[in-house]
Amino acid sequence: MRHILDLDRYPLDRPGTPEWHALVERCRQDLARDGMYNLAGFVRPEALKQAVDEIRPVMDTLSFTHKRRHNIYFRKDIPGLPPDHPALALCETINHTVCADQILQSVPVWIYEWSHFITFLAATMEKEALYPARDSLARVNIMSYREGEALNWHFDRSEFTTTLLLQAPEQGGEFIYRSELRSDTDPNYEGVAKLLRGEDPEVKTLTLAAGTLNVFRGKNTAHKVGTVKGARDRMIAVFSYFDRPGVVFSREDQMGFYGRTA
Numbered sequence: 001m002r003h004i005l006d007l008d009r010y011p012l013d014r015p016g017t018p019e020w021h022a023l024v025e026r027c028r029q030d031l032a033r034d035g036m037y038n039l040a041g042f043v044r045p046e047a048l049k050q051a052v053d054e055i056r057p058v059m060d061t062l063s064f065t066h067k068r069r070h071n072i073y074f075r076k077d078i079p080g081l082p083p084d085h086p087a088l089a090l091c092e093t094i095n096h097t098v099c100a101d102q103i104l105q106s107v108p109v110w111i112y113e114w115s116h117f118i119t120f121l122a123a124t125m126e127k128e129a130l131y132p133a134r135d136s137l138a139r140v141n142i143m144s145y146r147e148g149e150a151l152n153w154h155f156d157r158s159e160f161t162t163t164l165l166l167q168a169p170e171q172g173g174e175f176i177y178r179s180e181l182r183s184d185t186d187p188n189y190e191g192v193a194k195l196l197r198g199e200d201p202e203v204k205t206l207t208l209a210a211g212t213l214n215v216f217r218g219k220n221t222a223h224k225v226g227t228v229k230g231a232r233d234r235m236i237a238v239f240s241y242f243d244r245p246g247v248v249f250s251r252e253d254q255m256g257f258y259g260r261t262a
């Protein structure tokens with residue numbers, strides 16, 4: 001892993017040492033304050049290039065074009081919410097997705113499965129353990145956003161979302177988010193409606209640099225990716241871990257996100 005990750009700066013391979021604890025502590029503080037932490041330069045530039053080079057042909061030929069109108073929940077209906085409630089307003093997403101089963105031997109999948117990485121993530125999230133998904137599609141997704149494309153407002157399925165930007169676009173493609181818009185006990189439908197109307201003053205924008213590890217509270221943070229501009233696509237790896245082993249997506253979700261089942 002030493003040639004892939006900057007382990008001098010981020011000592012993930014030395015769990016239990018004072019420098020490892022210091023890094024975990026810093027990430028915990030960022031999460032508590034901002035609902036997010038970022039490790040810039042986590043992946044070495046040569047490894048980023050290798051990742052983009054090995055994924056590019058798969059992206060160009062086998063990726064699923066994810067294009068649909070959806071609500072912020074990525075669900076047809078929400079029990080208890082009338083279909084015309086403004087929290088269910090539709091928005092449009094388009095990007096291109098490659099799944100873990102199409103890039104079994106690749107830099108992002110190696111990182112996803114590295115036990116020191118999983119141990120570190122769990123520690124920053126103050127969890128006893130964290131488990132990779134069993135779903136062969138959802139484990140790792142590589143998403144490419146070309147000029148004019150964007151991912152629209154949504155909440156994620158898992159409590160935390162872990163991403164690694166492999167290639168930054170020339171312009172646009174910002175990560176736009178609203179922390180703690182809802183909680184596990186309060187869906188805050190009025191707040192969601194306000195956000196979708198463009199009237200939430202708490203929305204923040206982050207421009208990520210390639211190689212940055214980004215971890216945020218995806219389940220209750222509404223987030224989207226701004227429209228990409230310029231010739232270079234925005235390419236990002238999204239890692240899905242869960243609190244229990246063996247998580248698989250429903251066939252309906254697999255079809256919606258990946259255009260196929262596994």
Ligand SMILES: O=C(O)CCC(=O)C(=O)O
Pocket residue numbers: 143151156161163175223225236238
């Ligand atoms: O592309 C990103 O930065 C975020 C991706 C994301 O939110 C997702 O895949 O759920």
Ligand SMILES: [Fe+2]
Pocket residue numbers: 154155156161218223
């Ligand atoms: Fe997301």
